[in-house]
Amino acid sequence: MYEQTSHALLNDILTKLKPELEHPNMRHFYTRLGANFYAIHSLFHLLYGEREDFPAQMLKLVETLARRYVERPTRLRDSDMGREQHYDWFLSQKWVGMAVYCDRFADNLEDMRDKLPYLQDLGVNLLHIMPILACPPSASDGGYAVSDYYKVDPRYGSNDDVKALAETMAQRDMLLVLDVVVNHTSDQHAWAQSARKGVTKYQDYYYAFDDRSMPDAFEQTMPEIFPVNAPGNFTWDAAMGKWVMTVFNHYQWDLNYRNPEVLIDMIGIMLFWANKGVDILRLDAVAFLWKKMGSTCQNEREAHLLLQLMKDCCQVTAPGVLFIAEAIVAPSEIAKYFGEDAINAKECEIAYNATLMALLWDAVATKNARLLNQGVRSLPVKLDRATWLNYVRCHDDIGLGFDDQDIRHVDYDPHAHRQFLLNYFTGHFPGSTARGLPFSVNAKTGDARFSGSLASLVGLEAAIEANDAYGIDMSIQTIITLHAVILSFGGIPLLYYGDAIGMVNDQIYLSDPNKADDNRWMHRYYFDWEKAAKRKQSGTLEYRIFSALKKLIALRKEIVAFADIQNRELLSVSNPNLLVYLQTDHKTSKSQVLVVANFNAEPQTLQLDEISASIPFFRQVAKDLVAGTLLELEGRTITVPALGFFWLAEG
Incomplete structure (x- = not known):
């Protein structure tokens, strides 16, 4: 979208870009930047427009995007363009994922390559490796307390091992998913260590308070995530002499996204791993990104604006990379992490159901x-989408x-x-x-x-x-x-x-x-x-x-x-033990599959006349796709085995 104020600012920013960010093959970058800049500028202004350093922060953001694009390997740029052409590629039924712990499924990242045949034997072609970035050996929350965003934990291997694994998986038409913990860092992270030493810049990366007045006010409306093992949402740090917001564990310091430098640094981190060949970034604890007094500090509007900004920036530099929203929230809130656009996901393309x-x-x-x-x-x-x-x-x-x-x-x-x-x-x-x-x-x-x-x-x-x-x-x-x-x-x-x-x-x-x-x-x-x-x-x-x-x-x-x-239609049936739904291939409207699942420990009967309007193709027989046999429908009933299921198609 063309808008004069944004266009003028973009022109000003481009004239100030550092010479090392000039590159002979930047055409696609500038095309995408132009297409997305109005949205990026608008969102950034909504969050940070009142700051005196707003223009300087905008310049820093664009420099980050340009730098990461210059660094992006040719293979990945080519992949980006292919995925842009086939923009609904990830909606295909061919993708099947598995989540693993690196050192519990394999010895390390190098050994993970040797374990790919097991996944392929099962049919898995999307691999989510649980957190592998550097974290303290003890207080790590299973890898979700990151001490260095730019380094793989030596226990798992090296950054080069991630790149090698991603390349091997790409050759096998497999996708790699890695975590970026966007809500908090370990208290051993360099930012936290600098904050402890009194560096004001990095104290502003967190929510840190001199006394309990502000923490107590927050606590009035904030729920406890781990009320037994980590009660409360603030921890006293003696070295810094301040109370720090620690929503999850005392060693996980919540990042302050009211500071634009936190957002810009995090976008740089996300694109760094995208450039290592990661296909999908799983963004952890996104519901907690924005803290607001008098609220639960979850699912705030500004958290969604941050995710939109992250997505728009990624679309400029690495548009083939997808986001997963790790938002285990109320059913009414989950879908909001796709974004509220009419068609496309403006925040995360994928969310946990x-x-x-x-x-x-x-x-x-x-x-x-x-x-x-x-x-x-x-x-x-x-x-x-x-x-x-x-x-x-x-x-x-x-x-x-x-x-x-x-x-x-x-x-x-x-x-x-x-x-x-x-x-x-x-x-x-x-x-x-x-x-x-x-x-x-x-x-x-x-x-x-x-x-x-x-x-x-x-x-x-x-x-x-x-x-x-x-x-x-x-x-x-x-x-x-x-x-x-x-x-x-x-x-x-x-x-x-x-x-x-x-x-x-x-x-x-x-x-x-x-x-x-x-x-x-x-x-x-x-x-x-x-x-x-x-x-x-x-x-x-x-x-x-x-x-x-x-x-x-x-x-x-x-x-x-x-x-x-x-293409899923949930069908109402009188038998309370059955889940019944119809899946249709809308591209041809010919391929339809009836799914019937019985959750009772006894066989259950499905009355086909109850759903006949939705399945006119079911006449005398249906094809049991799993057994590869025909199912007689003369009595207009189907008996579903105890705790069993059917995938049925036209006979």
């Missing part, structure tokens, strides 16, 4: 799909973040129902075989989350110990059905390492004093490669799970209707 994850766990515990159906019906509509990360399990604890109104709609009491779920998954409900542990119990409110591996939470660990063949069968079937949903729901399915071979809780974390008080480490296990080898031995539980998921993933990649183009 935490609501679907929580709803699936509800169905596992209740053995019905009542809340699951209601919650899916209430999910906000995403933008056309945006997608969900659908997952069953991740590295974190499981929060029960569905909407109270949805819970009441299915005649549950919100507080009592959440307490039931917590009791169920921690094995304290009669008949439950789940082996989870409560996490971060808030004594004031009674709220809590829970930890545990997928296999342990669905009862597989208990069934193995009891030598319960039926329990093993049902647990394995639950694992497969949960994945059948996330693989067919539309979006990018994200598996968790270990789930495809049925890994259970690992108690070794209890012997590590740095991890013993955080039970999330019991599902952040070391990957068992001996167990993984059993995936090739017919009859083993590893074989049963792995081969089933491998087959589903391969099928998914062939089913165009599973691409994420606003």
Whole structure:
């Protein structure tokens, strides 16, 4: 968009760019800068326009973008242009992800290249490596307390190892996802160390106060993230003689984005890793970016403006790079992290579908799909050029973040129902075989989350110990059905390492004093490669799970209707134990797949006449895409196996 004030400022900035930022092949950079500058200037002005140094900060921002473009390798510039041409490339059904810990799935980044064949055997082509940037060996929050944004932690390898891994993955048509922790740093970061020494510039990088008056005012409305292990939101730093905002842990200092230098530095960091070949940047804790007195300091409008600025700047320098919003927030808030444009994601192209994850766990515990159906019906509509990360399990604890109104709609009491779920998954409900542990119990409110591996939470660990063949069968079937949903729901399915071979809780974390008080480490296990080898031995539980998921993933990649183009229709049925939805290939309107999942431990019947208007193509027979057989429909009913599912197409 042309606007005179912005255009004049841009001309002034370009005349002041340093000579070393001139480059013979800057045409694409200047084209993108011109196209995005009005938005960049407007957003920057909304946030920082009252500052006297606004023009100087704008110059610094553009210099950062130009410098990173000059540094960007030719291979990546070519990739950018290809992705610009095929702008909806990431909505394809061919992408399937997995999240891993570098030193728990492999030895290090170099060894990770040797582990790629395992991922490809399963069908995974998008790899999220959990935080690998330098952090203190002890107080690191699993890598989310960064002490150096420009350096890989030596325990994992080097920056060159990231580049080599990215190049190898690109050759295999695989995508690399890395974290950038944008909300806070370690208290050992150079910025924090300088702040401790009294350097005013870096004290302004954080929220630091001389006395408790401001912290106490903030605390009036700010919730506690870890009320047990890290109560409160401020920590006294004796060396600096100030109270520092520490929303997560005492050693994680929240960055002050009211200071434009923080934003500019962070954009430079993001583009630095984009230039190493990272395809997708996972931006951690984005809901917390802007702090405002009298609020929860979450989901503020300015946090969204910051993300829009980050995205616009990335579009100038590295437009082929995507953002994931790590925003585990209320269902009504999640979709806002795509941005509020009519079509394109103005903030992050990808967001975690935490609501679907929580709803699936509800169905596992209740053995019905009542809340699951209601919650899916209430999910906000995403933008056309945006997608969900659908997952069953991740590295974190499981929060029960569905909407109270949805819970009441299915005649549950919100507080009592959440307490039931917590009791169920921690094995304290009669008949439950789940082996989870409560996490971060808030004594004031009674709220809590829970930890545990997928296999342990669905009862597989208990069934193995009891030598319960039926329990093993049902647990394995639950694992497969949960994945059948996330693989067919539309979006990018994200598996968790270990789930495809049925890994259970690992108690070794209890012997590590740095991890013993955080039970999330019991599902952040070391990957068992001996167990993984059993995936090739017919009859083993590893074989049963792995081969089933491998087959589903391969099928998914062939089913165009599973691409994420606003093509899912949730169908209402009278059987409360079933989740039923239709996926359609809107490009041809011919390919349609009916997904039916049964969350009850008994076979359930689907009455086809209830959904006949949506499936006119279902006449005498339907094709079971997973079994590769025809399903007779003479009685106009389908019997869905206990805890089973169907992917059905026209016969």
